Amino acid sequence: MTRILPRPAPARAVTRLIEAGTHPLLARIYAARGIQSRDELDYSLKSLLPPARLKGVDDAARLLADAIEAGARMVIVADYDCDGATACAVGIRALRAFGADVGYLVPNRFEYGYGLTPAIVELATGLEPEVLITVDNGIASVEGVAAARDHGIATVITDHHLPGDELPEADVIVNPNQPGCDFPSKALAGVGVMFYTMLALRAELRERGAFAGKAEPNLAELLDLVALGTVADVVKLDHNNRILVAQGLQRMRADRMQPGIRALFAAAGRDATRATSFDMGFALGPRLNAAGRLADMSLGIECLITDDMGRALNIAQELDKLNRERRAIEADMQQEAMAGLDSIDPGSHASLTLFQPEWHQGVIGILAGRIKEKFHRPTIAFARGNDGEIKGSGRSIPGLHLRDALDLVTKQAPDLILRFGGHAMAAGLTIRETDLPRFEAIFESVVQGLIDPADLTRRLETDGALEDSLYNLETARLLEREIWGQGFAPPVFDDTFRVENQRILKDKHLKLQLKKGNTRIDAIQFNHADPAAPNIHAAFRLAVNEYNGVAGIQLMLEHFEAA
Known part of the structure; x- marks a missing residue:
């Protein structure tokens, strides 16, 4: 069941925004997202929060500046998703521009797991680093940091x-979510943290006279990487993150x-001159992530750090091929998952736990997300790992902090979860295969105890009705140019329509022609x-649809029901 609920837009805020020159439709949409003044829509770099408030960033800058001056070898240990890949690329490009001797390592997720483990440190020693820098990982790597220390290697997390x-005993930790950090934006992605670290390092090198007589590296040139990683990691787009994305x-x-x-835009067949956050989240990001899911994320990182356009295009085509393969695997897994759910009533559960021995470890997170979307239940999908273990990837719904739920499971059954970590909406874990029934029962009990039953009904917030005069290409382009994403949702409207025509495309997509007043809309x-029924109440996004060079509007339906 889905409830369509209009977002309230405070009238005073709407009026203030209109008086400050905001388009009336945007004023209503922004006010409904908590925007009070035009200042919160200022996306210039001067409005970016200063690095100095990020705990540890100045210490990291000094350590890295010392290493550059000493000619010390640095190695970045990356994560295997889009955020980790872009963070690594930002680090490689910035550090090389600063004159550093730097390489990178991105371990195979299926062999080495997540984070800076002792095994990954052993692997890294082959590159003879004096400094290890983690990006988008490391805050839980207590044993790995200790192993690096035993080898005499400095660590910057x-x-x-x-x-x-317990925090790792690293030389420096830069993380807005570590204890004692009062950085106002807790929502920085891993790539955002690395970008801030490079800003602080440049300031430190500037003070030391490192750029005397030569051009200072322009880190703004890396903001396309920062934007991609920020959107793809689905972190909250607070004001600071919206600046980075914009x-x-x-x-x-x-x-x-x-x-x-x-090259990624070309492989995805998207027009970069009209780039949107949607392109980054649903076209570029998945192609990079496919490397980490099915192969080796070093392929994605190489795409981002090469200056050879021909090589970038070749790698992007490989990434596109991997993404098509990933989609085929995902479709098969989803079909198997749905068949497995035929024997139960998902509505009678507060959570869903799925497992098939043949499932691909790299795709279970996407599968969990798909099932979560369909049934609106926190979902964890497992695939078989090594040595009798299974690895799970979970996705949650508003109202349940998934990592906190897993933490509570460990408190109730300390021997059950071998490893876990994550966020409110996504988390990963490892258990023994023989413990799956016990985990499923305890996780279900924990979720039932934590979640408000009302949160198990999907609530679709909308921006109300769209005036008849605004069903046009100009409005669609206006909305397309703005910054939308997690925590700053793209506009969704709702209204009633007459269904004039409908047909099924490719056996799975419903194509309709709707009538609103005297206007017909695809x-x-x-x-x-x-x-669909003859008359429907629909929640929708207004989108641009281009076909054979002709642009028009199309409603992207999020949900509909008989009116």
């Missing part, structure tokens, strides 16, 4: 994940991108093949 009860989009639209970003709902 840059991460954004929530810390556990600046990155500005560079993409002006064709001032890294070769790898340009609409589509993806992955929905059930027919």
Whole structure:
């Protein structure tokens, strides 16, 4: 069941925004998202929070500046998702521009697991580093940091994940979510943390006279990478993150991108001059992530750090091929998951736990997300690992902090979860295969105790009705140019329509022609093949649809029901 609920837009805030020159429709949408003044829509770099408030960033800058001056070898230990890949690329490009001797290592997720483990430190020693820098990981790597210390290697942790009860004894930790850090934006992605670390390092090198007589590296050139990683990691787009994304989009639209970003746009068949956060989240990000899911994320990182456009295009085509393979695997897994759920009533459960021995470890997170979306239940999907273990990836719904739920499971059954970590909406864990029934029962009990039953009904917030005069290409383009994402949701409207025509595309997408007043409008709902009633109440996004060079509008239906 889905409840369509309009977001309230405080009248005073709407009026203030209109008086400050905001388009009336945008004023209503922004006010409904808590925007009080035009200052919160200022996406210039001067509005970016200063690095100095990020705990540990100045210490990291001094340590790295000392290492550069000493000619010390540095190695970045990356994570295997889009955030980790872009964070690594930002580090490699910035440090090399500063004159550093730096390489990178991105371990195979299936062999080495997550974070800076002792095994990964052993692997890294082959590169003879004097400094290890983690990006998008490391805050939970207590044993790995200790192993690095035993080898005489300094460690700089840059991460954004929530810390556990014990912090690693690294030389420096830069993480807005570590204890004692009062950085106002706790929502920085891993790439955002690395970008801030590089800003602080540049300031430190500037003070030391490192750029005397030569041009200072322009770190703004890396903002396309920062934007991509921020959107793809689905972190909250608070004001600071919206600045980073807006600046990155500005560079993409002006064709001032890294070769790898340009190549990814080409592989995805998207027009970079009209780049949106949607492109980053649903076109570029998945292609990079496919490398980490099915192969080796070093392929994605190489795409982002090469300056050879031809090589970037070749790698982007490989990434596109991997993404198509990933989608085929995902479709098969989803079909198996749905068949497995036929024997139960998902509505009678507060959570869903899924497992098939043949499932692909790299795709279970996407599968969990798909099942979560369909049934609106916190979902964990497991795949078989090594030595009798199974690895799970979970996705949650508003109202349940998934990592906290797993933490409570460990308190109730300390021997059950071997490893876990994550965020409110996504988490990963490892258990023994023989413990799956016990985990399923305890997790279900924990979720029932934590979640409000009302949160198990999907609530779809909308921005109300769209005036008849605004069903046009100009409005769609206006909305397309703005910054939307997690925590700053893209506009969704709702209204009633007459269904004049409908048909199924590719056996799974419902294509409709709707009538509103005297206006006929095309609409589509993806992955929905059930027919619509003659009159429907629909929640939708207004989108641009281009076909054979002709642009028009199309409603992207999020949900509909008989009116």
